[in-house]
Amino acid sequence: MPSRGSILLEEMVWPEVESALKNGTRTAIISVGSIEQHGPHLPLNMDTLDGDELSRRIAETLGDALAAPTIRPGCSGHHMEFPGTITIPPETLMDVIRGYCRSLDEHGFEEIVLVPTHGGNFAPVKTVAPDVGREIDATVIPLANLDEHMRLLNDGLSEAGIDYEQDVIHAGAAETAVVLAINENLVRMENIESGTEGPISTSRLLSEGFKSITENGVLGDPTKATAEAGETIIQKVVNTYADHIETERRSV
Template sequence: MHTAILPVGATEQHGPHLVTAVDCITAEKLAHAVSAETGIPVLPTLPYGCSLGHSRRWPGTISLQPQTLIDCVVQIAEWCHAFAFNRFVIINGHVTNFAPLRCALEILRSKFDDMMVAIRNVGEVSQRVRTEFFADAEDWHANAAETSLMLALAPDGVRPERIAVAHDPDRTHGLFFAHPVNRTSRNGVTGHPATASKEHGQQLFAMMVEDLTRQIRAALTEQPPLDESYFAAL
């Protein structure tokens, strides 16, 4: 049995202070850091995701349709499976990729009886990581956590002089419906990036690597609770 890691990001506007590749950078950096600890190979990062909800209000966003993302991930995994990779870990850097990625997971495990697939969102690797990401906004985007990570991992992708004016409050509290970002944010940010720092980013990233590495190491020997074929009827 062999395991592969697929980082999935997005190309999306991240306020006036961050580059459009934030979701790619965080997913890819986390994947390679975990690989360094576990020896698991990392596939090339998928740089486009499902960013339909970010709208076309701000230049820089390029979105795939959900079905396109599903198809891409399924086809990548199919080729990996052909070369004996039957444990597939998807590290997702963009929140709204999750639904298509979950659909891809369902398709893969229904096609291959021996394939196990897991998805980990960078902002929800563990409860303590989730607490950091959600500290300044429930519907966070380009917030303190993401800005801190970029200051630590890719400072060339940050405009420090724009951070102080980039904040925008979370307007989604109490809403029943899901609204696109053009109706919840004035600048593509939700949260308070002015509180970000390189030191916080370093601490947060170390936390993410430690927690995900521990999970994946344990998963390398995981077996299904029951040894029953998907295709065998009673």
């Protein structure tokens, strides 16, 4: 059956998926995003937008992969003081991930790559991945190193000529740049304002909530963001993650 060439699983019809699997597609990329506040200027689905873009580009880079629908919502309890945020318990998120992986494994995918894009999802992904990997035939690859993820975002800004770095990234220069690159119309430019600067206590953020640190939900200075920097950040993450997947393949 002829295919329209989409690599987005949700846009395909089932015979196209069946044909792709028979013709060498082996990998499914699953981003794990969120629906949560990102200040007064970024949409609630920022992490999901990022996940959609990363999974699509990683699949394109690999050449033998499909991008599964991004999982949302995620574990965002620390943002619940801001209206619109939707959160689920870690055990619920892990159950959804199990369901995704089991389904895709049953259809014949040989590798399932998990790509969290929201900080609160990294721990659940790291926790559930080994368990699922023991339950199914497919190899489960979690790209869930939060420190590396933050470093890639900062490095992308630097490579784009923006001299700005944050230890904890949320709704500041890096994430604003990413949304500008994906869909600039979603950024409320008239509402951009700086948030809390300086060292941030992640334990306090998680235990007391974001509003204990920042009144507007922003960390850092989003005014430094550019669409060009966002493109650099996205491609840097894609290239690094694709390299990780290829390395994992060689080790199996």
